[in-house]
Amino acid sequence: MTEELSPPAIFATLDDEYARDILVATNTDRLSAKELSEECDMSRPTVSRRVNTLVEQGLLEEYTHVDPAGRHYREYEARLERIEVLLQDEGFDIQIDVRPDPADRITSIFENMRGD
Numbered sequence: 001m002t003e004e005l006s007p008p009a010i011f012a013t014l015d016d017e018y019a020r021d022i023l024v025a026t027n028t029d030r031l032s033a034k035e036l037s038e039e040c041d042m043s044r045p046t047v048s049r050r051v052n053t054l055v056e057q058g059l060l061e062e063y064t065h066v067d068p069a070g071r072h073y074r075e076y077e078a079r080l081e082r083i084e085v086l087l088q089d090e091g092f093d094i095q096i097d098v099r100p101d102p103a104d105r106i107t108s109i110f111e112n113m114r115g116d
Contacts, residue, residue, distance in 0.1 A: 030075040
């Protein structure tokens, strides 16, 4: 994931219908590429390209899942929560809110428990 979210790059990604469909589908459930392909009615290569872009931009979180037979596959969950664009005298003020990284959430929980 990039360190800082780039509004122009994110807007370009969100201009793509497939990327938007993937974010909507993964907003409430973690889904594999196969499930995304079926849910969003797109080819696996299309899913793969969009998922790579969304993960790189920090809009989608990637998890490794191990099934009972020991097979590994990836699942994806949306991190994007909100984009706010305000027109101001000096230009646009853009705020992009994403869910915290899972590791950061755990750290935050422990810090809160310790009172840090």
